[in-house]
Amino acid sequence: MASRRRAIQSRRWSSVSSASSESSDELFVEARSSPLREGEEGEEEEAAPPAEGRWARMLPELLGEIVKRVEAGGEKWPLRKDVVSCACVCRRWREITRGIVRSPLESGRITFPASLKQPGPRDSPIQCFIKRNKKNSTFYLYLGLTQTFMDKGKFLLAARRFRNGAHTEYIISLDADDLSQGSKAYMGKLRSDFLGTKFTIYDSRPPYDGAKAASSRASRRFASKQISPQVSSSNFEVGQVSYKFNLLKSRGPRRMHCTLQCPSTQEIAEDDSMKSKGQNPGGSVVLRNKAPRWHEHLQCWCLNFHGRVTVASVKNFQLVAITDPSQPWGIGDGDTVLLQFGKVGDDVFTMDYRQPLSAFQAFAICLTSFGTKFACE
Known part of the structure; x- marks a missing residue:
């Protein structure tokens, strides 16, 4: 019996050494994972499913x-x-890759679509830009690859503005060519009131297990006959943005106020365990626009965008967290800019964001700045 087992092992090693068209490492993996033939004795190695192929059998x-x-x-x-x-490549490669690639909070890089709904880094912002197409009311978010404004960038998200009765909606999608609520690429939407001064941000996925979907008819994604089992059929409210009325028409920029659901740094690590218990792993953060200063020589309101904004516009803004020592984020100093948005061309705008905001949340907030707001200006 022992001699037969050694003979089988010898044949395996000889097949590894004799092959020349493939690398020795790859053949070694294939030899170890191949089962014994019927009738042969010995301890069989567990074979990978045939559909996965030999790449899945790698150590x-x-x-x-x-x-x-x-x-x-x-x-x-x-x-x-x-x-x-x-x-x-396959499910096994995907699991290992996801375990190695770090989130934007840790690495400052966006890799997978899931990264678009994860908080950005704390120390330095992720630099993006938005391109606007006025003809079809479409907006495209790109990840900046260089410091220049001529950068083509890496496409991240797209949004299209629709008129829904007395309200305006922005559908946000991963697919620049499919901006419908019934698409599998649907990420969420933004909905405004009649005056365009109050906005609600909806996410296609629940922010935590047990979260209740918005129940109003306007917040439903699509008719029941269009629902696919692979696509969530509800919208979940994750934030609100409002612009303060300027009834006296006083000089000055728009005044913004944002309330968002954002996980804290510690809660991000505990997110999975809390979801399994049906708890809300996040909290809420309140943002306001940073007050500009009046420049006597230029006779205009000014903010320091550190070279990231080059064209004066009422749409330009910087958001900071309202000072609150009880906030778990530790960023409510009233001075650290968490999101800045500004014009650099006729239809090009920069968008820089950091923790606790995600790319999806930052993009939705910036979309609220487009459009004329007579009650605020």
Whole structure:
């Protein structure tokens, strides 16, 4: 029996050494994971499902090392697409890749679509820009790859403005060509009141297990006959943005007030465990626009955008957290800019955000700035 087992092992090693068209590491993995033939004795190795292919049978340690090197070598797009390609090989590769690639909060990089709804870094903002198409009322969010405003960027999100009765809605999608509420790429929406001074942000996914979907007819995504089992059929309110009325028409910029559901730094790590218990892992953060100063020489209101905004516009703004020592984020100093938005061209605007905001939330807030607001200006 022992001699038969050694003979079987010898045949395996000989097949590894004789092959020349493939690498030895790959063949070694394939030889170890292949089961014994029927009638042969010995301890069988568990074979991977046939649908996964031989790439899924790679040793976890070797696979993890490969993904780590690919991730380390792709600091920015387009090199970063190699990390996404690794996650697309099969389910096993996807799980290992997701375990290695860090969130924007830790790495300052956006990799997967899930990153768009995760908080940005704390120390330095993620720099993006928005392109507007006035002809079809569409807005495109790109990740900035360089410091120049001529950068083509990496596409992240798209939004289109619709008129829904007396209200205006912005549908936000991962697909620039499919901006419908019934799409699988649907991420959420923004809805305004009649005057365009109060907005509600809706997420397509519940922010936590047990969250209640908005019950009004206007907040429903689409008719029941259009619902797909793979797509959430509800909208969940995650924030509000309001502009203060300027009844006296006094000189000055728009005044904004935002209330958002955002997880704290500690709660992000505990998110999964709290979701399993049906608890709300997040809290709320209150933001307001940073007050500008009046420049006597230029005779205008000024804010320091540190070179990221080059064109004066009533749409430009900077948001800071209202000072509150009880906030778990530790950012309510009233001075740290969490989101800034400003014009750099006829239809190009920069958008820089950081913790606790996500790219989705920041994009939704910036969309509220478009459009004329007679009651506020």
